Amino acid sequence: MMTTTVPTNMLTAHIESIGFWANGLPSWQAAREFVATGALADGAPAKPSPQLLAPNERRRSPESVAVALDVALAACADAGRAPADLPSVFTSTHGDLSITDYMCATLATAPRDISPTKFHNSVHNAAAGYWTIGAGCMREATAISAYDASFAQGLIEAMAQLAEGSDAVLLVGYDTGSVGPLLSVHDCAGLLGGALVLSRHGKGPRLVATLADGEASAPGALGRHAAANPMAPMLPLFDALAAGAPRAALKAGPNRVLTLEIGYD
Amino acid sequence: MSFPPMTPLAIRAYTATTALGHGREAQAEALRTRRSGLRRNDFGEGATADARLETWIGRVEGIETLALPPELAAYDCRNNRLAWLALQQDGLPEAIAALRERHGAERVAVVIGTSTSSIGASEEAYTRLDDGAFPADLRRPLLHTPHSPGYFVQLTTGLRGPCVTVATACSSSAKVFAQAARLIHAGVVDAALVGGIDTLCGSVLFGFNALGLVSTRRCLPFDARRDGLNLGEAGGYALLERHDPARPGLTLRGYGESSDAHHMSAPHPEGLGARLAMQGALARAGLAPAEIGYLNLHGTATPANDTSEAIAVRGLFGEGAFGAGMPDDGLHASSTKGWTGHTLGAAGIVESVFALLALERGLLPGMLGSDEAGETQPDPACGPQIRFDNAERTIRYAMNNSFGFGGNNASLVFGRE
Numbered sequence: 001m002m003t004t005t006v007p008t009n010m011l012t013a014h015i016e017s018i019g020f021w022a023n024g025l026p027s028w029q030a031a032r033e034f035v036a037t038g039a040l041a042d043g044a045p046a047k048p049s050p051q052l053l054a055p056n057e058r059r060r061s062p063e064s065v066a067v068a069l070d071v072a073l074a075a076c077a078d079a080g081r082a083p084a085d086l087p088s089v090f091t092s093t094h095g096d097l098s099i100t101d102y103m104c105a106t107l108a109t110a111p112r113d114i115s116p117t118k119f120h121n122s123v124h125n126a127a128a129g130y131w132t133i134g135a136g137c138m139r140e141a142t143a144i145s146a147y148d149a150s151f152a153q154g155l156i157e158a159m160a161q162l163a164e165g166s167d168a169v170l171l172v173g174y175d176t177g178s179v180g181p182l183l184s185v186h187d188c189a190g191l192l193g194g195a196l197v198l199s200r201h202g203k204g205p206r207l208v209a210t211l212a213d214g215e216a217s218a219p220g221a222l223g224r225h226a227a228a229n230p231m232a233p234m235l236p237l238f239d240a241l242a243a244g245a246p247r248a249a250l251k252a253g254p255n256r257v258l259t260l261e262i263g264y265d
Numbered sequence: 266m267s268f269p270p271m272t273p274l275a276i277r278a279y280t281a282t283t284a285l286g287h288g289r290e291a292q293a294e295a296l297r298t299r300r301s302g303l304r305r306n307d308f309g310e311g312a313t314a315d316a317r318l319e320t321w322i323g324r325v326e327g328i329e330t331l332a333l334p335p336e337l338a339a340y341d342c343r344n345n346r347l348a349w350l351a352l353q354q355d356g357l358p359e360a361i362a363a364l365r366e367r368h369g370a371e372r373v374a375v376v377i378g379t380s381t382s383s384i385g386a387s388e389e390a391y392t393r394l395d396d397g398a399f400p401a402d403l404r405r406p407l408l409h410t411p412h413s414p415g416y417f418v419q420l421t422t423g424l425r426g427p428c429v430t431v432a433t434a435c436s437s438s439a440k441v442f443a444q445a446a447r448l449i450h451a452g453v454v455d456a457a458l459v460g461g462i463d464t465l466c467g468s469v470l471f472g473f474n475a476l477g478l479v480s481t482r483r484c485l486p487f488d489a490r491r492d493g494l495n496l497g498e499a500g501g502y503a504l505l506e507r508h509d510p511a512r513p514g515l516t517l518r519g520y521g522e523s524s525d526a527h528h529m530s531a532p533h534p535e536g537l538g539a540r541l542a543m544q545g546a547l548a549r550a551g552l553a554p555a556e557i558g559y560l561n562l563h564g565t566a567t568p569a570n571d572t573s574e575a576i577a578v579r580g581l582f583g584e585g586a587f588g589a590g591m592p593d594d595g596l597h598a599s600s601t602k603g604w605t606g607h608t609l610g611a612a613g614i615v616e617s618v619f620a621l622l623a624l625e626r627g628l629l630p631g632m633l634g635s636d637e638a639g640e641t642q643p644d645p646a647c648g649p650q651i652r653f654d655n656a657e658r659t660i661r662y663a664m665n666n667s668f669g670f671g672g673n674n675a676s677l678v679f680g681r682e
Contacts, residue, residue: 104390107468186406
């Protein structure tokens with residue numbers, strides 16, 4: 001059997017489940033309530049505690065890894081999918097800016113003092129690495145960036161994996177705030193993560209994605225709440241899902257958008 | 266996992282620029298004559314130079330004096346200069362223009378791999394901060410983010426399909442072939458410019474040094490006496506398009522990707538993830554291991570990588586048909602890191618170019634990195650497929666392995682139709 005090649009730029013998937021974490025909104029449930037009522041969750045922690053890691057690793061894990069693993073595990077649990085079974089697409093604009101700051105600051109003063117752990121945590125696929133190790137997952141994992149189009153490009157890659165034959169795929173978008181001299185080039189703040197388990201034939205809202213010229217949707221409640229985070233361009237989709245809205249357009253490149261039609265049963 | 270065979274994709278153009286020189290001919294000449302591009306470490310300025318490591322590096326000539334065209338000057342940095350230099354070789358601009366013409370700019374994707382992007386520019390900014398902020402000339406957000414090379418290539422080529430930077434450490438620019446294949450197969454685009462760029466910078470020199478993985482000598486891939494890698498820099502590209510069976514040429518036949526699920530900076534000791542990636546690539550290519558003529562190994566020359574990869578290769582390609590009486594036309598597997606150094610996020614594209622040269626010209630490189638007396642001492646884990654001498658032989662299929670931190674593995678199969 002050969003893979004079919006249909007010349008169309010339309011991609012489809014079912015959204016089986018959603019994981020979410022933002023400051024003050026430590027779960028998808030909290031995000032949905034915020035969209036419905038405007039209320040933030042009481043006593044939300046400043047950083048997630050990713051249960052996939054051993055207890056001693058949770059506290060010292062980089063913020064980027066903590067938020068990515070937290071939303072990824074929540075999405076898998078909600079979909080009833082074993083993390084070890086899923087290929088994964090991790091997308092992040094900048095990776096972990098506090099680690100970038102550490103690397104550059106140390107290199108400028110005492111290069112031979114670089115911490116080996118910080119160095120291997122500085123790779124863009126650090127979260128993907130911790131995820132596959134923690135989950136015992138030997139499936140393919142990728143880590144990408146496309147600046148403000150990072151989530152849309154991650155979604156395209158995840159949906160292309162479904163088109164190529166994968167039954168289900170985990171998509172994780174996340175970014176951290178900025179720190180130190182990096183604030184002069186990346187003026188961003190807060191911690192944000194969103195994860196989707198996407199499948200070809202599963203349950204959940206049906207997603208049809210098309211690339212086109214145009215502008216992204218205006219921010220909704222979640223988009224305004226987490227506007228300072230570089231992964232905020234993913235939020236039109238999460239706002240639409242929380243509100244049951246039928247469409248959203250995500251920034252997909254210079255003057256390009258990924259138009260999403262969402263069908264609810 | 267097993268996969269159905271994939272529809273092959275045509276490779277319309279390909280190129281690499283490394284310490285061996287600019288473009289494909291320089292690579293082929295150096296591979297044939299066994300001329301290494303490695304030199305004693307002379308990289309860096311300021312604190313980086315004061316703390317300079319004793320090692321060997323694969324440094325690309327001509328980057329320091331290269332001037333980007335005025336319209337790209339705002340994106341000037343070592344990584345983008347190398348991206349631009351590599352893009353000017355082997356007729357790539359004309360081949361890209363032809364694809365853009367044929368399909369429309371929206372129907373051609375840009376998928377670029379890198380490990381550290383242009384972090385060298387961020388490192389430089391930290392050495393001359395202006396009141397705690399980046400100096401004005403470096404206050405350019407798109408230079409200090411992982412997507413820097415993907416964005417720069419998109420800007421340079423005017424392509425408007427999906428544009429993405431893959432950053433899975435040292436497997437990055439092998440995975441670009443897989444992602445581009447999916448985009449074409451799914452109908453999102455009709456063609457793709459794939460590639461990889463990584464430049465020498467303080468982060469990788471001192472980072473790999475902190476992990477104890479940098480050799481003070483020339484690297485010795487698959488030699489029992491190896492003690493680490495040499496870092497290198499490189500850029501390269503390939504153009505992928507739907508394959509027309511009536512038109513002979515080079516093809517991407519298959520890809521395989523996997524995770525080790527083992528350790529952030531050490532490979533699975535038995536090369537389990539490596540083997541899964543190779544099996545995936547063979548399955549998508551619809552080929553048996555015995556049909557592969559050349560395998561470019563990841564072969565970084567770290568003690569851990571080469572042993573685990575040798576075990577994986579021996580396990581997959583077998584023992585029975587080889588052994589003492591191994592035929593000369595059996596699999597020829599080698600690491601070319603002794604020529605270029607480990608070019609990290611560019612290793613996937615550079616070594617895919619070497620695999621394509623093997624297919625196109627029958628030039629099968631062995632390994633460089635013998636000791637001063639010219640002796641090699643193969644690691645006991647090496648099966649008979651792992652070769653130290655060059656060979657010349659016509660082959661039909663070639664494979665390339667690229668493995669990265671986080672246990673991220675990719676393997677590609679190329680063909681000559």
